[in-house]
Amino acid sequence: MKKKVYGVTVECVRGDIAHQDNFSAVVNAANAQLRIGGGVAGAIHRAAGPELEEACRPQAPIKPGEAVITGGYNLPNEYVIHCLGPIFGVDKPEDELLENCYRNALKLADSHGIESIAFPAISTGAFGYPVEEAAEVALRTVLNVIQSLEKVETIRFVLHSDRDLRVHEEILARLECN
Numbered sequence: 094m095k096k097k098v099y100g101v102t103v104e105c106v107r108g109d110i111a112h113q114d115n116f117s118a119v120v121n122a123a124n125a126q127l128r129i130g131g132g133v134a135g136a137i138h139r140a141a142g143p144e145l146e147e148a149c150r151p152q153a154p155i156k157p158g159e160a161v162i163t164g165g166y167n168l169p170n171e172y173v174i175h176c177l178g179p180i181f182g183v184d185k186p187e188d189e190l191l192e193n194c195y196r197n198a199l200k201l202a203d204s205h206g207i208e209s210i211a212f213p214a215i216s217t218g219a220f221g222y223p224v225e226e227a228a229e230v231a232l233r234t235v236l237n238v239i240q241s242l243e244k245v246e247t248i249r250f251v252l253h254s255d256r257d258l259r260v261h262e263e264i265l266a267r268l269e270c271n
Contacts (some may be wrong), residue, residue, distance in 0.1 A: 094262040100238045103232075104251045108161035111168065113211040113251060113257040118172035119165070120212045122220075127153040127175050132218040140193030142167040149175065157159050157184045160201050161220045172207060173270070174198045178216030180224070188230050191216055195234040202245050209247040214257055232268055 107115035110133055113119050123134040129138035138145055148163040154181040155161055157179045165171050176198050179190035194215050202210045215231065216222035235248055252258040 094263060097263055098183075098236055099237055101242060101245060102247045103239075103250075103265065104201075104247070105252060105258055105265060107253075107255060108251045109136065110211060110213045110251045111136040112127045114169045115195070116170055116209045116211045116247075116249065117207040118162075118174055118202055118205075118210045119170045119251075120210065120215070121175045122213050122215045122218065123175040123177050125154040125157070127155065137168070140178050141165060141173065141187050143199050145173065156233065160188040160194065160197035162201050162205060164225065164229060172202075172205065174201055174210070176215055178220055178222065181216065181221040187216075187222065188226075191222065191227060191230045192234045195231050196238055199235065199238050199242060199245060199248075203242045206244050208244055209249070210245060211249040211251050213251055214253070214261070217257070224257055224260050225264075227233045228257075228264045232261065232264050238270055241256065251270060 121137045124130045144166040152161045155177045157177050160176045162174050176194040178194050179187040217224050217227045
């Protein structure tokens with residue numbers, strides 16, 4: 094599904110975040126130390142190669158809601174933007190921290206001249222954020238930030254399962270921009 098908002102395409106697809114050809118940047122649902130892990134962080138680090146972890150080391154640790162940028166190394170993307178999402182029920186207020194992830198990632202992308210960026214569903218895996226609530230926060234935040242972007246032209250949500258894709262598509266379809 095695609096939606097055009099203020100000239101920016103927002104789309105939801107099912108796929109693998111580490112295989113987003115023709116996208117300038119992918120977002121890593123990182124851990125605080127920016128190291129290889131499970132889920133998205135593991136997939137991105139394995140695909141990018143050991144240089145990614147080496148480039149991350151001096152930027153760690155980061156706090157929930159923060160975003161930092163590195164090169165993409167062996168990924169098909171020039172950049173990786175690393176965001177630490179909140180652990181649901183632990184990091185408070187989790188909705189504001191999750192909003193900050195998306196807002197900070199988009200601001201970082203825009204300031205680096207990145208035209209296309211692909212996001213995973215940050216915090217919905219091991220960090221336990223319910224997919225419906227996370228998708229609502231993520232998509233609402235993205236739609237609210239779009240108007241301030243100058244370089245970003247395409248924002249993609251790459252979802253791991255058919256259910257996650259369906260949830261994101263339903264929320265994107267009904268959300269309006271503020």
